[in-house]
Amino acid sequence: MNLLLTAEQQELRTAVRSFLAANARPRDGHDPAVYRRLNGELGLAGLLVPEEYGGAGAGYAELAVALEETGAALLPGPYLATVFATIALSLTPDKELLTQIAEGRAVTLAEGPGLTGTYEQVLSGMEAEVLVTRVGDTFYAVELDGPGVSRTAQPALDVTRGYARIELDQPPARELGAAPESGVFDRMAIALAAEQLGVMRASLDAIVAYAKIRAAFGRLIGSYQAVKHKLADMHGKLEQAESIVRYAAWTADNEPGEVARAGMFAQAFVGRACFEVARDHLLLHGGIGFTWEHDAHLYYKRAKADEVLLGPPRVYRARLAQLLEL
Amino acid sequence: MNLDEYRRTARQWLEANTPAAEGVDGAKRFMAGLYDAGYSGITWPKEWGGQGLGQAEERAFAEVAREFSMPTPIFSIGLGMCGPTLVDRGDDEQRARWIRPLLRGEEIWCQLFSEPGAGSDVASLQTRAVRDGEGWIVNGQKVWTTNAQYADWGLILTRTDIDVPKHKGLTMFVVNMRHPGVTVRPLRDMTGRAHFNEIFFDDVHIPDSDRVGEVNDGWSVAVTTLLHERLSISAGVGMSGDNPTSLEALREVVDTDDPLVRDQLVELYIRSKALQLFNQRLGQETRAGIFPGARGSAAKLLLAELTVFQADLAVNLVGPQALLEDDRLAFAVSWAPGMALGGGTNEIMRGIVGDRVLNLPPEPRVDKTVPFKDLKVGTQA
Numbered sequence: 001m002n003l004l005l006t007a008e009q010q011e012l013r014t015a016v017r018s019f020l021a022a023n024a025r026p027r028d029g030h031d032p033a034v035y036r037r038l039n040g041e042l043g044l045a046g047l048l049v050p051e052e053y054g055g056a057g058a059g060y061a062e063l064a065v066a067l068e069e070t071g072a073a074l075l076p077g078p079y080l081a082t083v084f085a086t087i088a089l090s091l092t093p094d095k096e097l098l099t100q101i102a103e104g105r106a107v108t109l110a111e112g113p114g115l116t117g118t119y120e121q122v123l124s125g126m127e128a129e130v131l132v133t134r135v136g137d138t139f140y141a142v143e144l145d146g147p148g149v150s151r152t153a154q155p156a157l158d159v160t161r162g163y164a165r166i167e168l169d170q171p172p173a174r175e176l177g178a179a180p181e182s183g184v185f186d187r188m189a190i191a192l193a194a195e196q197l198g199v200m201r202a203s204l205d206a207i208v209a210y211a212k213i214r215a216a217f218g219r220l221i222g223s224y225q226a227v228k229h230k231l232a233d234m235h236g237k238l239e240q241a242e243s244i245v246r247y248a249a250w251t252a253d254n255e256p257g258e259v260a261r262a263g264m265f266a267q268a269f270v271g272r273a274c275f276e277v278a279r280d281h282l283l284l285h286g287g288i289g290f291t292w293e294h295d296a297h298l299y300y301k302r303a304k305a306d307e308v309l310l311g312p313p314r315v316y317r318a319r320l321a322q323l324l325e326l
Numbered sequence: 327m328n329l330d331e332y333r334r335t336a337r338q339w340l341e342a343n344t345p346a347a348e349g350v351d352g353a354k355r356f357m358a359g360l361y362d363a364g365y366s367g368i369t370w371p372k373e374w375g376g377q378g379l380g381q382a383e384e385r386a387f388a389e390v391a392r393e394f395s396m397p398t399p400i401f402s403i404g405l406g407m408c409g410p411t412l413v414d415r416g417d418d419e420q421r422a423r424w425i426r427p428l429l430r431g432e433e434i435w436c437q438l439f440s441e442p443g444a445g446s447d448v449a450s451l452q453t454r455a456v457r458d459g460e461g462w463i464v465n466g467q468k469v470w471t472t473n474a475q476y477a478d479w480g481l482i483l484t485r486t487d488i489d490v491p492k493h494k495g496l497t498m499f500v501v502n503m504r505h506p507g508v509t510v511r512p513l514r515d516m517t518g519r520a521h522f523n524e525i526f527f528d529d530v531h532i533p534d535s536d537r538v539g540e541v542n543d544g545w546s547v548a549v550t551t552l553l554h555e556r557l558s559i560s561a562g563v564g565m566s567g568d569n570p571t572s573l574e575a576l577r578e579v580v581d582t583d584d585p586l587v588r589d590q591l592v593e594l595y596i597r598s599k600a601l602q603l604f605n606q607r608l609g610q611e612t613r614a615g616i617f618p619g620a621r622g623s624a625a626k627l628l629l630a631e632l633t634v635f636q637a638d639l640a641v642n643l644v645g646p647q648a649l650l651e652d653d654r655l656a657f658a659v660s661w662a663p664g665m666a667l668g669g670g671t672n673e674i675m676r677g678i679v680g681d682r683v684l685n686l687p688p689e690p691r692v693d694k695t696v697p698f699k700d701l702k703v704g705t706q707a
Contacts, residue, residue: 003607004614208684223687225673228680235679236624243603269596321588324595326577 001254003246005065013065016042020073026160026298030077030127039104044070044079046102048086053095054102060187060252064194064245071198074298076160078106078124080195085109085132087187092139093177097130105129107141110166115140118167123309125164126153132176139176146171158305160298183256186263188310190248193266196274196306197238197245203281203299204234210285227284234280237273244269264320271307271316278303329386336390339363344394350434350476353397357431360396366405367429370413375426381613400473404428404435408481411551415498415539424479424500436477436503437555438468438525439548443704445470446674448483449492449545450693450703453527455484455499462486462537464501464530470668474510474523477503482527483548486541488699495698496544500536507531517660555669570654571640573598580643587643594636601628620682627675630666637662
């Protein structure tokens, strides 16, 4: 098992990081031009797509590197939603949509009432161009700008990434083939953990930097043990979370039989740790952390949103207990 | 020899030579054989008696050795702390004199830093070494000394100047533990057993040739030793299958039909696995040439917290029968605090992570500029 980044993965990280530092604007919402460049110049959406379908043919280890950076930058928009759809489509017979994803189309995956009815809460549903949903055991793709579709924004806690309510009334839908019986949720859990690792890291970096410049009672606050010791504990959570994300990504690439356990474990630890670190980073900022102008609340809210994104956290723990045969 | 061959030969040797516990003499015989076969001091420099091989061989041997119960704990302080300190900071005469017998198990070592008044703040220690012609005379008391009852030599940190700030008046020596002025007493800890000793030094003479490093530069030598100590603790993660507080052990004895019990076992799994992976990653980094440095203190802190958490959890899951003295859980819960105190308390570890990993501003200190003789130390009545 390899828990370290290769030289190529480190290069990918550097490239994505510097691109996002210049272009990610969490408060401005989805910018289609940035999303196009993210896929065009860096090929992020095509990472998991096999080369024969126009992607990079990379693995979860590379995907995790990318998601850690998009998480750290709080990249707004449909990247994570598209990653989730990519995971599902990788395990589905029809590959045409995968090619479109590699070309830069935004896709979202949702469970719902089929081809007629209301989807109350579709992740990045306003920004996505295509909805992948299941009818019975079959996946279908619906063009969200086409006939038979109406959608309304559903603003949410996380102001950097929202939902849409989508109403379908027998829209044209393309059949993609049999939906995979298992494995999608587990891999989504791993991808999400990578984003959470980035949120955690950025939160800790921000409060550590602030603790070095903010003075109170004549001293920099980072010199107080009450602050320093809490930051040390947060660092311990981050070190473990990074180890877990590398392990889970390695598992997804190399040990398909262990993916369920790795995914549930990753969410059970990293999902919680991410929220705790983001929460404490906000609290340690003091009053400024409670203001709208400061970014601390953006990280806090993303961390909370991510913790419950795929369901209440008890789901991961209960399934982990099952998988451990407890 | 390739690594597979190396492993195979090592396994053959261990199968033929690992004895059942036969006391100190048996352990010494084993260690001599181990050294002669080339498996002690694998990465240590050849010129001082080591094998001069690489991390790959050391790791290969450690993997194989894990399957055997080697009688080596009484050599662990020498191999893990005193020896590496001598290799790093001793002079050639000292290395020539001590390293080979240490590696061969002919001589046993202990480490003498902590005192009743100086634990976390070990640099405030009060054991004095005073010049006496060509040598030094040592008086004072040390505590928490593992293996002192068997030791031939001890690495001792002493105060040699009280007129300068505390870190600047310390000197490191090697002390002969067989000197008549050395008294070793077993120290009964909270488990009721004596895992450690307290040592009294009464006019103990040390020749100047047994000084390690310069006079009053003992602190920098001690830092070398402590670095080796923390690395050896966090690497030896206490997750052996034989741990009665492990998930594997507990699932056999508790009612896993109860969803609350299941969730607590899940919590134990999550925390154990998270730390195990962190340690594994640190190990991979070390082998890739990235020195973990103070991040090892984060691993040690997490191990201490996990050990205390899981002993507590285990007793709560099992209930009153875990209280009986011959139940292993009663011992585990009594032993667990030691992990959070030995090798640096949790608070000290958090301070190290904050200062040296996160580079946070240091706390203002009153003890850095004051001469030692004017400093408040130990317990003030």
